[in-house]
Each structure stands twice: as C-alpha cells, then as structure tokens.
Amino acid sequence: MRVGYGGGIPPNIGEGDRAAGADGIRENLDPSWLRGDPPWVDLFTVWLREAIEARIPEPNAMVLGTVDADGHPATRTVLCKGADAAGIVFFTGYDSDKGRHLAANPYASVTFPWIALERQVNVRGRIDHVGMEETHAHWFNRPRGSQLSAYASEQSRPIGSRTDLEAKAAAVAEEFGGFDDGAEIPVPSDWGGFRLVPTVVEFWQGRANRLHNRVRLTLLDDGWRAERLQP
Incomplete structure (x- = not known):
C-alpha cells in the first residue's frame, strides 16, 4: 500500500520555493538552512521543538540501528535524552542486545521519524560512553x-x-x-548512557509527488560539507 503525498498535479519546473509541498510548507529545505557550530544543531533543535509543539507522540523517540559481532543489523526504538553539539544521548543496559552490539561495533545510526510533519533526521557516527556524572544526573x-x-x-x-x-x-x-x-535506588552497575557523536547528519522533508528534499552534512578533515541529495 502506497501512501499519497498529496497533490495530483506536479509543481511547475523551476518554481523552487514557490512550489508548496504536500505538508503545506512552501519553503524547500536547502543546504543554506544549516548554520551554527556544528551546523546540524540549530535546525535539529528547531525541528524537535516543532515536533513537540505539534504534540506528536513521543517526539524524542528515535530508531536506533546497531550491528552485532557477526555483522547482523538490528533496529529498535529508544528515547533521545539529550541532543547538543556533542551528540545524541540515550540510556540503556550495557548487557542488553544493543549494549553488546555497541561494545562489539561502537558505531550506530538513529532516525527521528516525525512522520506527521513529513520530516526525518538521520544521524550516524561513533558511540562513546556517557560519563558517570551525567549518568547519575539522569538516573536520579x-x-x-x-x-x-x-x-x-x-x-x-x-x-x-x-x-x-x-x-x-x-x-x-x-x-x-x-x-x-x-x-534511594542506586544506579545499576550495568546501566548507563551512550552518546552518538555525529559524522553524518541528513535532514529529509516530504514534498508532493515524492520529489522530496534531502540535505546531508558530512564531517570531513577540514570541517562539515553540506550537499543536496536526489530523493
């Protein structure tokens, strides 16, 4: 079953920002929107706030992808508990499936699926352990x-x-x-936080007729590169 993205009539070629998307937002996502240090943080923060304001259920839910020691992928939904210039934070048991996967392969991908707003953000990068002070602050x-x-x-x-x-x-x-x-309940010895440190961040905006907008940031040796991708 294919879900429609509205509008049976394609936008005129060359209309650019004047072509309203299926979500009713006329502005097309563009690499110029990515500013700040690092350049993904400001737009991500705006989109997360708008997801909260739109009363999307669990707006901080994200799909976490990991790979086990045998190279087999797995995904599950977890809650983002922190997002800033340092990265994306979540908490779990270190001996859980995802904890063992991340011990074997300390790289991951997360996707925020704000489907009601026709937006997604995908973040990829290495995984670090969150410090005990931050873990304790969250636990208590x-x-x-x-x-x-x-x-x-x-x-x-x-x-x-x-x-x-x-x-x-x-x-x-x-x-x-x-x-x-x-x-007081102490922090379990096998429980704590992970931080995904981004090296790739992609923003996706739904458009009519599946001519979606994708903008990807990639961290290179000389800094971040932003580019538009074909849908």
Missing part, C-alpha cells in the same frame, strides 16, 4: 517506578512469564522500601 531524575524497573530487569534476557517479571520488580521494590517511597 527518573521516576522511582522507572528506576525500580531498570534495576530489576536483566535487559534482553529471557524470562518465563509476565508474572515472573512483575515478581522481580516487586522484590526490588520491597528491598528499597516500596514503589512510592523508600530508600
């Missing part, structure tokens, strides 16, 4: 229930039933004094 800002679940879960490991999983969580809650209140 999480709701207590999320802390308990992360502490109880041996992420990506098999378990017999939902009842068994809930029993593990209840045992951890009892150990620390309850679900709603009790002793």
Whole structure:
C-alpha cells in the first residue's frame, strides 16, 4: 500500500520555493538552512521543538540501528535524552542486545521519524560512553517506578512469564522500601548512557509527488560539507 503525498498535479519546473509541498510548507529545505557550530544543531533543535509543539507522540523517540559481532543489523526504538553539539544521548543496559552490539561495533545510526510533519533526521557516527556524572544526573531524575524497573530487569534476557517479571520488580521494590517511597535506588552497575557523536547528519522533508528534499552534512578533515541529495 502506497501512501499519497498529496497533490495530483506536479509543481511547475523551476518554481523552487514557490512550489508548496504536500505538508503545506512552501519553503524547500536547502543546504543554506544549516548554520551554527556544528551546523546540524540549530535546525535539529528547531525541528524537535516543532515536533513537540505539534504534540506528536513521543517526539524524542528515535530508531536506533546497531550491528552485532557477526555483522547482523538490528533496529529498535529508544528515547533521545539529550541532543547538543556533542551528540545524541540515550540510556540503556550495557548487557542488553544493543549494549553488546555497541561494545562489539561502537558505531550506530538513529532516525527521528516525525512522520506527521513529513520530516526525518538521520544521524550516524561513533558511540562513546556517557560519563558517570551525567549518568547519575539522569538516573536520579527518573521516576522511582522507572528506576525500580531498570534495576530489576536483566535487559534482553529471557524470562518465563509476565508474572515472573512483575515478581522481580516487586522484590526490588520491597528491598528499597516500596514503589512510592523508600530508600534511594542506586544506579545499576550495568546501566548507563551512550552518546552518538555525529559524522553524518541528513535532514529529509516530504514534498508532493515524492520529489522530496534531502540535505546531508558530512564531517570531513577540514570541517562539515553540506550537499543536496536526489530523493
């Protein structure tokens, strides 16, 4: 099933910015939009804010792609917990599938699929561990229930039933004094943050008749290069 991108009549050749896209935004994404240091940050920040303002569900959700030790790819959706000039941050168990993949191949790709706005941003680059100070700051800002679940879960490991999983969580809650209140829950030794340090960032904007706009930034030895790509 193919989803339409609006407008059965193609825009006139040469209309450029005057040709309204299927999303109703007349301005066409252009390499000149990419400014700042590094040049992807400003536009990414604007698009993320607009996704939040549009009330898109989980606007900070991103599809994370990794490759295991045998060269097999895997994807899953995770939540972005930080985005600035240093890179894109997320948190997980180090012994999870993605944690083991990143230990074997410390490179990854993430895609923010803001489909309702007909926008995507893809970021690729190496993976670094987030420092303990940043990990602790994030952990102790999480709701207590999320802390308990992360502490109880041996992420990506098999378990017999939902009842068994809930029993593990209840045992951890009892150990620390309850679900709603009790002793401080420490950061698990096998849990923490990763930062994707970008070397490639691509912005995608949907247009009518699938004549989409793509602009890619690539980090070279002498700095960032921006170029328009054919859809």
